[in-house]
Amino acid sequence: MRLSESEISDGLMHDKLIVRDEVVRYFRRTRRLQPDITRKVIEAVDKFGWQDVFRWSYQVGRFTLDEALLPWALEQIQRSDDGAPDEDLRFHLAHMISCSPVEVLRSQSDQILSEELFHQNLSRQTNAPTMADAIERRLEIHEQSAETCWDELLKHCETIASVDTFQKANIPKCKILIDRIVEDHEFSCSRHGDIREMLSQASRPNEASEWIVGLMVILAGRLRLADTVPLLYRHYEVDWDWYNEVITHSLVQIGTEDVQNYVAERYADEPWYIRKFGLSVFEDFYTESGLFRVSSLLEQEQDSELRGDLGVAAASHFDEAGIDIARSVFLENPDNPGYQAIIERLLAHSYLAELNLPEQDKWELQINQPRKGLERLRKELDRRIAATVQSQKTFRNNPQMLTGTSHRIDTGHTKHPRNSLCPCGSGKKYKKCCMRKPTLLQ
Structure with missing residues (x-):
């Protein structure tokens, strides 16, 4: 017998951390992120506190807010007491707010944009858009018709056909356009044939079509187009990490x-x-x-x-x-x-x-020691993140402290098939070299 969704969600209030961890994982992995689940997640945070509610509390930021829940998230950002979320959690909460449904953002935009956190540039890139910029862009795009957004998406894909980084391709903007297209059910239905055609136009996308094919994969998943499953699956053959991720995500959404x-x-x-x-x-x-x-x-x-x-x-x-x-x-x-x-x-x-499984006590002992090590690691990671955030604030406020030239290996945003030679010149395959490394600043 399988537990019902209601019985599973009750696990968010369970006294054992491992139960809460697995329940929040379940809802996050199965994309059950709706406000009714968010309410129970918030109840768990209020009961256990940010330090103890989940092993990785940032997961709270993956859930969806509605108009009634948004004040709670704003209040958490503003807290300064001993139980307040740390800098990293505050960032995830701000991101949670910025990803709220457009109607929620529209009704609360003045209050949201009055918070300093939304205007901070936490990226290493100079003049990178802030969360406030992203919110304003979402509101602006959602004022347009779905047809206008469709035309803009296709035009944008033509413009970026020859670019080779996600930054230049501006995928976040494309996803906002897709949001607006999906929102208009009648219009999006009228484009099902176009989506199928673009997904099937080449067995292996070339440089002129690879971005638009990837975006159509995302759109097919958002619209749950069941008859596109063979077309989506076929593009696994490209073996590009971005394709692999968006194809998998779309198959799960269907x-x-x-x-x-x-x-x-x-x-x-x-x-x-x-x-x-x-x-x-x-x-x-x-x-x-x-x-x-x-x-x-x-x-x-x-x-x-x-x-x-x-x-x-x-x-x-x-x-x-x-x-x-x-x-x-x-x-x-x-x-x-x-x-x-x-x-x-x-x-x-x-x-x-x-x-009461037969090995229950033995298994609990087996996982406790690694979890204690993870808890120490998490606290050290939180400390380092807080120090990094403070350092970034210092450099933004004192640009004269930055001297020399920063050389960046953008391993996470350049299109390189995992089995090709790594662009760093090591002679190793990309998947065995820089693909697994964080972005480096030298």
């Missing part, structure tokens, strides 16, 4: 049994990275046949990491039918650190549903 069936039917013949991304459709949304598919894929899969992912998927939906599947995968290699996510999900389910 979220039907047909999506899971399509992935499962092709699974055995796919390269490792496509199997890796494809497994997200079994973890990130629930269907009645999903566990059957997971069991079938375990019969085919020999790779230890991907078997672990299948075990995690089986344990991710608070369904008793998945317990034995996940448990058997974990017991194949109980010392594998990558398998810890399996027992974290099983323990949370056991505590929430009062199941």
Whole structure:
């Protein structure tokens, strides 16, 4: 038997941190971010406090505010007492506000834009847009018709056809245009054929079409166009991290049994990275046949990491039918650190549903020590973030302190296939070199 959504959401108020962590993860991964869930997340924050509510409290910022909830987020930003959110959390709360529905922003824009935090440039890029700029841009674009936004999106894609960075492509602006198009149901329905055509125009997008194809992937997911699943899936072949991420996200947004069936039917013949991304459709949304598919894929899969992912998927939906599947995968290699996510999900389910699994006490001891280490790491990370934010404020207020020239390797925003040679000149493949490094300033 599977717990109901209401029973799962009750876990946000559970006394055990592991239950709260797994429940907030469940709603975040399954894109259940609506205000009714946000209310329960807020209740948990108010009960346990920012330091103890979740292992990673920034996740609160992923949920959606409505007009009644927005004052709470503003109040948290303004707090200065001992229980106030730290600088990093304040940033995530501000981002949460800036991503609120346009009607909420429009009604509260004066109050929001009066907060200094929204006007701070927290980017390393000079003159980068602030959250206030993004809010004003969203409000401006949503004043336009969906048809105007569609035309602007296509024109913008023509303009950026030859650029090779996300910064130059201005993807955030494109996503705002997509928001407006999706908002107008009648108009967006009239463009379904155009979206399909652009997704199918090339088996491998070229430099002139790769940005627009990626954006049509996003749009197909937002509109839940079930008949585009084969077209979306085909573009995994490009093996570009951005494509892999937006394709996976769109398949999850469509979220039907047909999506899971399509992935499962092709699974055995796919390269490792496509199997890796494809497994997200079994973890990130629930269907009645999903566990059957997971069991079938375990019969085919020999790779230890991907078997672990299948075990995690089986344990991710608070369904008793998945317990034995996940448990058997974990017991194949109980010392594998990558398998810890399996027992974290099983323990949370056991505590929430009062199941009392045989290994429950042993597993709890097994995860407690790493979690204590993570807690120390989190506190150190919070300290470093606060120091970095203060340093950035100092440099913005005293530009004369900046001397010399900064040389930037923009590893996170340049389009490089993961299997190509790294642009840094090391001779290694990109995925083995700078793709895994943070942006560097030398």
